[in-house]
Amino acid sequence: MTGRPGVLGRGGVADAGVRAACALIAALGVTLSPAVLAAQGEAGRGALRPFVHVLLAYAAAWIAILIWVWLIARRLRRLEDAGG
Numbered sequence: 001m002t003g004r005p006g007v008l009g010r011g012g013v014a015d016a017g018v019r020a021a022c023a024l025i026a027a028l029g030v031t032l033s034p035a036v037l038a039a040q041g042e043a044g045r046g047a048l049r050p051f052v053h054v055l056l057a058y059a060a061a062w063i064a065i066l067i068w069v070w071l072i073a074r075r076l077r078r079l080e081d082a083g084g
Helices: 013-031 034-039 041-045 049-083
Strands: none
Touching: 013 049
């Protein structure tokens, strides 16, 4: 069976997208980890504390939008390839 580009595990477009998504999630995890937040000290402790849930909600919304746009682009690319 021959491998198609874009199929997971075959080094295609989907693998690059999955790697990028994993890197983004890892970067957010490191940035928002309790150790990093605790290391900011007293100056950064109270400034944005009440708004953390709002910032996390905006970040989640933007990540969802970017994944949605990426999925649409991938489907359009497959349609173009299939249509000739």
